[in-house]
Amino acid sequence: MLAEGAGCRPQVGGRDERAAGRQIVLAMITDADGRLAFANGDLLALGGWRWSDLSGRPWHEVLIAPEHRRRVVRAFDRAVAGKDETACVEAPLRTSDGRVRIVAWSATPSLGEDGRPTSVTSVGVDVTRWTEERDLLAAERDFDASHDRLTGLPNASTFRWRLGSELSAGRRSGRSTGVLLVALDRLRTVVETLGQEAGEQLVAEMGERVSDCVGAAAGRTPSLTLPAGTPEPMSAWMVARWSDDEFAVLLPGLVFPEETVYMARSIVATVAAPCTGSAADLRLSAAIGIALAPSDGDHPATLMRHAAMAQHAGRTSTEHMVRFVPALSQEAEGRLLIEQQLPLALERGELSVAYQPEVDAVSHRIVGLEALARWHHPVLGEVPPVRFIPIAEEIGVIAEIGQFVLQSAVRHAAQWRSDGLGDVRVAVNVSAHQLTDRSLVAAVLECLDQTGFPAHLLELEVTESAAMVDAQAAADVLGELSRQGVTISLDDFGTGYSNIGKLHHLAVSTIKIDRSFLLEDEANPSSDPGALIHAVVTLGRNLGLRVIAEGVETEEQLSRLQPQGLDAYQGFLFSRPVPAAEILRLLREGRPLGSDPGIRIA
Ligand code: C2E
Ligand code: MG
Ligand code: MG
Numbered sequence: 028m029l030a031e032g033a034g035c036r037p038q039v040g041g042r043d044e045r046a047a048g049r050q051i052v053l054a055m056i057t058d059a060d061g062r063l064a065f066a067n068g069d070l071l072a073l074g075g076w077r078w079s080d081l082s083g084r085p086w087h088e089v090l091i092a093p094e095h096r097r098r099v100v101r102a103f104d105r106a107v108a109g110k111d112e113t114a115c116v117e118a119p120l121r122t123s124d125g126r127v128r129i130v131a132w133s134a135t136p137s138l139g140e141d142g143r144p145t146s147v148t149s150v151g152v153d154v155t156r157w158t159e160e161r162d163l164l165a166a167e168r169d170f171d172a173s174h175d176r177l178t179g180l181p182n183a184s185t186f187r188w189r190l191g192s193e194l195s196a197g198r199r200s201g202r203s204t205g206v207l208l209v210a211l212d213r214l215r216t217v218v219e220t221l222g223q224e225a226g227e228q229l230v231a232e233m234g235e236r237v238s239d240c241v242g243a244a245a246g247r248t249p250s251l252t253l254p255a256g257t258p259e260p261m262s263a264w265m266v267a268r269w270s271d272d273e274f275a276v277l278l279p280g281l282v283f284p285e286e287t288v289y290m291a292r293s294i295v296a297t298v299a300a301p302c303t304g305s306a307a308d309l310r311l312s313a314a315i316g317i318a319l320a321p322s323d324g325d326h327p328a329t330l331m332r333h334a335a336m337a338q339h340a341g342r343t344s345t346e347h348m349v350r351f352v353p354a355l356s357q358e359a360e361g362r363l364l365i366e367q368q369l370p371l372a373l374e375r376g377e378l379s380v381a382y383q384p385e386v387d388a389v390s391h392r393i394v395g396l397e398a399l400a401r402w403h404h405p406v407l408g409e410v411p412p413v414r415f416i417p418i419a420e421e422i423g424v425i426a427e428i429g430q431f432v433l434q435s436a437v438r439h440a441a442q443w444r445s446d447g448l449g450d451v452r453v454a455v456n457v458s459a460h461q462l463t464d465r466s467l468v469a470a471v472l473e474c475l476d477q478t479g480f481p482a483h484l485l486e487l488e489v490t491e492s493a494a495m496v497d498a499q500a501a502a503d504v505l506g507e508l509s510r511q512g513v514t515i516s517l518d519d520f521g522t523g524y525s526n527i528g529k530l531h532h533l534a535v536s537t538i539k540i541d542r543s544f545l546l547e548d549e550a551n552p553s554s555d556p557g558a559l560i561h562a563v564v565t566l567g568r569n570l571g572l573r574v575i576a577e578g579v580e581t582e583e584q585l586s587r588l589q590p591q592g593l594d595a596y597q598g599f600l601f602s603r604p605v606p607a608a609e610i611l612r613l614l615r616e617g618r619p620l621g622s623d624p625g626i627r628i629a
Contacts (some may be wrong), residue, residue, distance in 0.1 A: 053073060192527060197280070211312075291348040316340070336339075397454040400413060426460065437475065457490065459494075471487075487515050539597070573595070
């Protein structure tokens with residue numbers, strides 16, 4: 028608290044006046060030996076002394092708290108010796124009841140004939156409140172420089188700095204340092220639809236959740252329950268705002284690397300919990316990359332780069348988290364190539380559309396066709412949509428790709444129809460980003476208008492998770508399309524939140540049961556065969572929806588599905604996705620697909 032130097036000459040009239048309207052000036056006179064010869068009333072009143080308590084005693088013994096005495100006396104001596112004429116001394120003064128006040132003193136010596144001080148007159152002002160405010164401001168400034176304004180969490184540079192020192196500490200202790208890079212998936216869509224303010228609120232809420240979760244989980248993880256006497260207590264964890272939509276978590280001093288996975292699991296769960304406030308309808312999800320020092324890198328930049336690569340992989344993992352492995356470095360290079368090449372794919376004519384038939388559950392004849400994007404790159408070869416669609420969403424080209432698929436599909440279907448090949452429904456996949464963009468409605472209507480294709484034969488496939496990003500915006504867009512006659516199907520049912528209550532809200536008329544349901548059903552054939560699927564079909568029936576099973580690959584699967592009374596099937600057993608020319612041939616033939624349905628029906 029002691030400060031000395033130029034520019035702090037006491038100002039008469041501090042903010043701490045005891046009596047309003049009267050400025051308080053403290054004054055004392057000390058003799059050549061520093062003993063008190065005079066103290067004014069304000070000084071006595073401030074300290075709660077009587078003059079008899081002070082008279083003749085060394086001033087610093089009475090006025091200055093012991094721990095500050097040496098420095099204060101040295102500073103006073105310098106001022107008195109005239110070495111620094113402008114100097115004043117801020118000194119903590121201990122009052123008779125033990126309080127500490129900060130007094131800024133200015134000392135002026137009276138010199139004798141020999142040039143040595145015969146006495147010193149000191150004038151002081153109580154600047155306690157002023158120094159408190161100043162210190163607070165300085166602390167605030169330091170805080171602002173090292174913390175994120177929105178969330179109040181440490182910022183990226185503070186995190187990097189702490190990570191650097193924890194890595195050094197880890198080298199000495201032999202313990203691991205874990206880093207989790209947590210991305211808030213779909214935040215961009217939220218900002219685009221609900222606005223910047225709602226996005227910021229959400230980031231602040233998620234920052235709190237992640238901090239609370241890490242704080243609470245740290246208490247349960249093994250490092251904190253080490254046997255008594257374990258040397259070196261675990262350093263503190265840290266959660267920082269790493270970028271607009273990312274948090275970084277530092278877990279130093281780990282004994283068991285698995286702790287990072289426990290922590291990541293808790294974070295995935297806390298981020299997925301429903302939002303509050305204006306974003307109450309929204310659900311975010313986290314994608315987490317995990318990297319551990321020293322095995323995954325021993326330098327802050329390397330470790331964070333590897334955590335980022337793992338995070339990208341985490342976006343498409345069912346667990347929403349991935350631990351870094353060296354293969355991800357190559358994967359990241361591949362990803363970069365896709366990011367660069369994808370925007371050019373359309374203009375170079377590298378994209379096309381394949382169609383996979385949906386067959387009637389009884390006749391096994393084609394009743395619908397799902398349009399699926401295909402990308403053939405001259406060097407990369409066939410790039411599967413599960414690889415490029417998420418990247419297209421991230422880099423903002425999904426709307427263009429979606430538009431291309433929509434137009435191709437509707438044109439082809441209109442052509443087949445006008446060729447007299449029947450009323451075959453065509454289904455187009457729509458991603459979250461398109462779903463919250465009202466221009467989708469205009470694009471669909473324009474496409475139908477241009478081709479003369481009936482709206483009721485066009486189906487848009489949306490996934491639950493896409494529809495939940497902004498349930499209200501999705502409901503608006505889908506509601507409008509549905510009013511125009513377009514049908515809506517819920518794709519990959521069972522992989523999202525399965526919030527059945529929202530189906531009605533979303534104007535859905537078809538459920539497509541995800542392939543994973545079939546696999547799960549196969550894995551648990553014992554007690555009640557097909558119970559899961561049966562439940563979905565019953566539910567669909569009650570809601571008046573069509574129910575389709577996706578990914579039917581084998582005769583066994585089909586025979587398990589048959590008693591369930593589904594409306595249609597889709598899967599490799601009937602046909603893989605094929606080019607438009609092949610569909611033309613299949614439609615012309617008009618045969619049942621897969622093996623003869625008659626045999627099984629019997
Ligand atoms: P989806 O919409 O669920 O499409 C079905 C996927 O399952 C297709 O994969 C299809 O080839 C595959 N499939 C069909 N039957 C079987 C089967 O019996 N066994 C197995 N193992 N797989 C089967 P594909 O074409 O690779 O597409 C993957 C996903 O990419 C699609 O899943 C869809 O979510 C997305 N996608 C494809 N095209 C587009 C598009 O134009 N726009 C958007 N937004 N997403 C698209
Ligand atoms: Mg689909
Ligand atoms: Mg699907």
